[in-house]
Amino acid sequence: MTEGSFAGSPSLSTPRPTKEDSQLASSGKRKTTMAKLNRERRLLERRAEKQVKKDARKRAALESDGPTDTVSSADHLTIVNQLAGADGLSRADQGP
Numbered sequence: 001m002t003e004g005s006f007a008g009s010p011s012l013s014t015p016r017p018t019k020e021d022s023q024l025a026s027s028g029k030r031k032t033t034m035a036k037l038n039r040e041r042r043l044l045e046r047r048a049e050k051q052v053k054k055d056a057r058k059r060a061a062l063e064s065d066g067p068t069d070t071v072s073s074a075d076h077l078t079i080v081n082q083l084a085g086a087d088g089l090s091r092a093d094q095g096p
Helices: 019-024 034-064 073-087
Strands: none
Touching: none
């Protein structure tokens, strides 16, 4: 029998691993691919855009809660009736 034929003995033709060889093995930390980095960047950009839109909607809602120049239909009838009564014309809510 030859020396390399035993089950537990190392073969003479294969060199023993050195310190440099063990460093070439995977360190357990994988590099992030460019595709993943791009996806994450786009996601952050979309989140930032959504936040800007959300803030703009909040500002617009706060500004519209203040005094408005629009007149509701009930207020409009009141104004028309007051003007009609002052001029002696028929009232708008009474009909012809």
